[in-house]
Amino acid sequence: MAIDIAPVHVPTADTSDLRPLITPALVIIPTYNERENILALLPRVLDYPELSVLVVDDGSPDGTGDLVAAEVERNPRVHLIRRAGKQGLGTAYVAGFRYALARDAEFIFEMDADFSHDPRYLPDLLHAAESAYDLVIGSRYVAGGGTTDWGLGRQLISRGGNVYARLILGLPLSDMTGGYRCYRRAALEAINLNGIRSNGYSFQIEMAYRVRQAGLRVGEVPIIFPDRRVGASKMSKQIVFEALLNVVKLRLGLM
Structure with a gap:
């Protein structure tokens, strides 16, 4: 059935693209100075005809939003939300989830903009979500997964954080902090998105916890996770501290 595409509306601060989706799956990519x-990542994702892309840009001073806006004009599978200033990873994804649900997406991905999430794993995540799970996590720590070009300190923080979260929350997952994911629509509908409180590193932990709380199925597929190709990491000590604290709050029912 043909879908009528409305005239392109490139959103300004805190407004959204008004066009419908023309694919069953949407890949959400938050950006800040990317x-x-x-522009190198978008065509790699769009190589898969069943996928569209939603970029959620937090007012990047380097003009990331303007570059994506130009792609919106050219490609009906590229969508954009432009937000007024840096508001954080968690709120960016929640905005993207709402956008996807409002447009009847059946599968919704989370993906980083810096090529640490290789697009070649998108079919693996989608297949696992279609066949077995309500949430699929691209895992660095299951058999076949791994990291490359990581220093010892980063490895210790990542592995230690996952062990810490797994022990406190009792979730049988190897990589709760992994941000390369695919959700079935039903998983996001089962969660109270208004109740999500984490906005940094712990956002991924909270989302996995909420999906399990809802009695849904969470699985993992292996990925190799390299360091970012260019640009600076946005990880900070404050983000790590928030994650440690929020895991305890989740366990105690304070979030």
Whole structure:
């Protein structure tokens, strides 16, 4: 059935693209100063005809949003939300989830903009979600997964954080902090998105916890996770501290 595409509306601060989706799956990519990566990443994702892309840009000073806006004009599978200033990873994804649900997406991905999430794993995540799970996590720590070009400190923080979260929350997952994911629509509908409180590193932990709380199925597929190709990491000590604290709050029912 043909779908009528409305005239392109490139959103301004805190407004959204008004067009419908023309694919069953949507890949959400939050951005802040990713102009060096985003135009190379978009065609790699769009190589898969069943996928569309939603970029959620937090007012990038480097013009990332403007670059994506130009792609919106050219490609009906590229969508954009432009937000007024840096508001954080968690709120970016929640905005993307709402956008996807409002447009009847059946599968919704989370993906980083910096090529640490290789697009070649998108079919693996989608297949696992279609066949077995309500949430699929691209895992660095199951058999076949791994990291490359990581220093010892980063490895210790990542592995230690996952062990810490797994022990406190009792979730049988190897990589709760992994941000390369695919949700079935039903998983996001089962969660109270208004109740999500984490906005940094712990956002991924909270989302996995909420999906399990809802009695849904969570699985993992292996990925190799390299360091970002260009640009600076947005990880900070404050983000790590928030994650440690929020895991305890989740366990105690304070979030």
